[in-house]
Amino acid sequence: MEHRCEIPLASLSGASKRYGGTLALEEVDLELRAGQVLALLGTNGAGKTTAVSLLLGLLEPDAGQARLCGRSPRDLAARQGVGVMLQSGALAPTLAVSEHLDLVRSYYPDPLHVSECVAIAGLDGLLARRYGTLSGGQQRRVQFALAICGRPRVLFLDEPTTGLDIEARQGLWRGLRALVAGGTSVLLTTHYLEEAEALADRVVVLAGGRVVAEGSLDAVRARVDQRRIRCVTALDAAEVARWPGVRAANRDGGRLEVVTGTAEDVVRRLLAADPALSSLDVSRAGLAEAFLEITRDAPMQEAA
Template sequence: MTLDALPDPPLARLRGVRKRYGGRVALDGVDLEVHAGEMLALLGPNGAGKSTAVHLMLGLLAADEGSVELLGRSPQRLEARRGIGVMLQSAGIPDTLRVRELLELTRSYYPQPRSIADCVALAGLDGLLERRYGRLSGGQQRRVQFALAVCGLPRVLFLDEPTTGLDIDARQRLWRAIRELVADGAGVVLTTHYLEEAEALADRVVVLTGGRVVAEGSVARIRARVARRRVRCVTALAPERLAAWPHVLEARAEHGRVELVCENAEPVVRRLLDADPALHELEVLRGGLADAFIDITREAA
C-alpha cells in the first residue's frame, strides 16, 4: 500500500474505553471512530452509554481505562477543542442576550470563524438577529444553538437530539445544513431518538446497549439484520382477522390501507391474494432502521 492510499486518521476516537459511575458500568471496552466527511449516528436505549461516549470525546469526562483522542490530541487540549462544535440538549445560554450578540461572542473564540451571514443562512435565522434569546420559541432557540455550534467552522460537530422541538420544515432545513457540512468534509456525531432521522442522514450507525457496541455498519447493513418485512395493501380483510394469521406479528389499518409486520412475508402475501382477489396496491418492504434497532437491542438484552 502506498502512502497516498493510507486512510486518513480519525477525527475522534475511543480505544478500549471503560467508564464507571460508582458501581455502574457506563462503557465497557468501547472502540469508536469518527472520520472526516462522515455522519455517525450513535444509537441506543436510555442508559446505553451514548452521552458518556460523547462527553469523553468532548473532554468533559476522563476515561477509567483506554484512550480518547480528539483531532489527534487529548480532548482537554485547547487546540483540539477549537476544532469542534457542540449542540447539547441543555444549552445554558443567557436569555437576555440578542442572537447577534450570541453569535459575535461565540465567533470571538475561534481564529477563523464563519461569517454571521453564513451562520444565519445555514441555521435559518432570518429576522432573528435582534431578538433576545429568551423571547424565542423552543424551535427558534434550537436553530440558534445550531448556529452557535457551527460558527467556528468545526472539523467535528457533535449534535445531541438536534431537531427536538422543530417543526417539519425546520427539521428538513436542518437536515440539509448537516448534509452540506458533511459534504464539505466535517465529521458529525449524531445522537437521536428519531430513528428516521438517523436513517435519513447517517453514513454509519453504532448501536450501544449496556455500555457495549452491539452493532456497527452502514444503515443498509444494519437493516439487513432484520428478517421481518412490512406488507401494505388495500383490502377488505379486517386487520383483526389478519393479526391471527401465522407469520403476522402486527396488523393495523392506516389511511385506508392495511399494514402487516411479518416475520416471513411470502406465505402471507400468497394467502392475502387467495383470500381477497380484489386486493390492490400491494407493497412488500424491508424492515427499517427502527425495526433493526428493536431487534438488536432485544437480542443484546
C-alpha cells in the same frame, strides 16, 4: 493556523466509565471517519451522552482511550477543529443573538460569515432579539449556529432537534446536509430514529453501556429478518394475523398492514385469497424496527 485531522477524526478505544456503582460505558469502541455522519443511538441511560463527553474531554475514561483528531480531547489544537451542540446550553439571556454569534466567531481564525450562520441555522429575524426572549426551538437554532460558526471539521450534535417542530427540524436537516457536503463530519445522537435514517450513513447502537450493533444503515436494518406488506384488500386483519409466518396484521385506514419474516409466501396467499387486492407494497424493516429488536433483550447497566 490550519488544523488538519488524520482519520479517524474521533474515536473511543476500549473506553469504560463508572459513576459511583453504575457502569455507564464498558469497553466501547467507535470511530468517526472523514466524510461520515455517524448516528449514536440508544435508549435513555444507554451511555450516549457519556460517550460524547469522553470524546470532548469533558470526562476522562476510567479505562481505555478517547482521541480527537489524533490527540487528547483536552488538547487545544484538537478542540479548535470541533463544533459542539449539547442537549442543554447555558447562554447569557440578556445578550442579543448577534452578540452571541460575534463572541463565539471571535474564537476561530476563519469563521463563517454571520449571513452564512443565519442561512444555515434559520435565524432570519432573530439577530437583534435577546437570547432569553426566544422560544425553546429558536434557542436550539441559535445553539446550532454557534456550533457551526467556526467551520468545524468535526461536529458533535447531542439531540439537536429536541424541542423543534417538524418544519424547523427539516430546516436544520437541510443545513446539516449542506455542511456535510462541504466536508464536515458529524457525530449525532438522537431519539428520533427517522432523523438518523435521514442523515446518517453509519450507526452505532448502545445498550447498557455496550455496543450491541454497528455498521451501515443497511447492515443494521438487515439484522432484523422482517418485512412489512401494505395493500388495499377486503381481507379481515384478524384472520390474516392467524396465517403461518405472519407476526402481526392490522388496518391503517383502508389499507392492510402485515408484518412477516416470509414475505413471498404471505404475498402469494394474499393474492390467492383476494384477486381484487391492489396497491401492494413490500418493504424491509426500517431502522426503528431494527433498533427495537436489537435493544429489546440487551443487558441493563451494571450496578455494584
